[in-house]
Amino acid sequence: MTVDYSTLPHHKILCVDMKSFYASCSAVMEGYDPLECYLAVVGNKEQQGSVVLAASPKLKKEFGIKTGSRLFEIPKDDRIEIVEAKMATYLRIATEITRLFNRYVPKEAIHVYSVDESFIKIDKADHLWGDAHTIAAQIKDELNREFQLPCAIGIGPNMLMAKLCLDLEAKKKGIAEWTYEDVPGKLWPISPLREMWGIGKRLEKRLNRMGIFSVGQLARYDLEKLESTFGIMGNQLYYHAWGVDLSEMGAPIMEGQVSFGKSQILLRDYKEEHEIKHVILEMCEEVARRTRSHGKAGRTISLGIGYSDSDFGGGFYRSHTIDEPTNVTMKLYQVCLKLFHIHYTGKNVRQISIAVSNLVDDNILQLSLFEPNRVKQHELGFVVDLIRDRYGAGALLRAISYTEAGTARKRAALVGGHKA
Structure with missing residues (x-):
């Protein structure tokens, strides 16, 4: 074909x-040439584990420091300037x-x-x-x-x-x-597949298992087999390999991959299960809010847990699909708790991620004799969203956010997750 x-x-x-937008902006503000200086933007200069949000091109090339590196990984070199993020600017x-x-x-x-x-x-x-x-x-x-x-x-x-x-x-x-x-000549030779926009590591592994290692091989693969394996995303993958994209300006390029998620690198190791669960609940609240704001509900809930380097890293990422789509915080939390109890091994936790996918429009709510409060739970979420939209993310928080484990209070004062 x-x-x-x-x-x-x-x-x-x-x-x-x-190019390196945050780093370039900070370089200009500090009076440097963005392409000639050695500059890193971090979330907090006082925390050695703080994540590098951006690095100037020269810092990337000559020192190997990139987005996602840690402050303690930056060499002690007089040429390197370290600044905190100014998100509002x-x-x-x-x-x-x-x-x-x-x-x-x-x-x-x-x-x-x-x-x-x-x-x-x-x-x-x-x-x-x-x-x-x-x-x-x-x-x-x-x-x-x-x-x-x-x-x-x-x-x-x-x-x-x-x-x-x-x-x-x-x-x-x-x-x-x-x-x-x-x-x-330019698109089909691309290999490994993760260099193709829209193909992540997990999807690349699945395609590799099917004998697909380059974009050219993807373009020549049987379309019906791709669709039977990946659904509508298989159709998009096939035509994207041919450079075809019929989406209008502003539409998601990979519409079949739309999901709502949140990932958080914790500022310290979380050792106690109740503390970990507190953060999971806070994050479920945020993911549910984003899902509601787009008029969507999802059937597949995913939980990722990353263990601390002190426990030699590792972790898990697991998903569970429920019968009826939801965007209710406590429904997401219940599924995440189930996944957590099955797969958590007791190690120190340093990163948590939560996502909702398999989305549908949030315009049909099926009633159940076994859940008479479902309508109230659904409507309550929108009421809470309205209050936070009007008065700020910190205007209404759960009690767990005021515990030592909570992170929502601090994040509510940030812009884009970082200092303004």
Whole structure:
């Protein structure tokens, strides 16, 4: 089977990535050149286990420090500058950068994918500003001139191709463009599969077991077999391997992978079961809130526990699917407790993650004779969300958040999980 590209949309979409955004912003604020300095942004300079949120390009290349490294892993070197995150400032700068994009196209043609990455549809801007390469170069120049911030820009006929072009070529060259004609020569050779956007390690292992080790092999695999194994995601994987993406601006590129989750690296080892459960309940509350805010409910609940390095690491990630979808905090918590009791081995815990997937629209609530309070529980969640939306995340907390184990009180005062 082959794809007839002549029948597909041929847009001009830019995917703009701000290089090491947090580190670059802090470098400029400290008076350094983002591309020449050695700078790391951490959550808290006073905690040696604090996570590195961003590292300047030179620090990454020459010292191997990257996002996710720990403060204690940064070498004692006079050239290295360590600063704390200023999340509120980063968000203000990101807003100003979006306003810069708005000079070239209307707001509806801009999709802010993350704080440091955006898609810009420039289909009708060529008669004003020039071709795609010219517009990309102008945007890159203005970002450097007005903010002193470096960026890379991928250009493609759809969001997926623009993103792949960015990750696999533009980040090395500055600006690059992929067309459908580039699929066999640039997309299909990609291996290992996790280098393909949208394919994580677990999915890569499943594909490897099917004899698929490159994107080209995925493109040539039997579509019906992929669909029978992965459902709608198998269809998306197949067509993405051909560079096909029909999603509109702002839609998730891998719609079949949508889930709501939360992961937290704890500031100390949690040794007592009741303390671990306190944090799990707090996180279930946050995941349930996010799920409700998007009008969704899920049937598959996942719990991940990462053990401390003092216990030689390790951990588990397990999922359980329930009969009826939910977005009620205590329902999620009950499932997580079940998974915890089955798989927890008693080691010190340093990381916890919770996710809800297998989503449906939250517009049908089935009543049960065995759960007469289900409607009240469902509605109560939305009432709590309304209070927190109006008065702040810390306006209404569970009693466990005031114990020594609780983390929600501290996190409520943060922006993006870190100091403002």
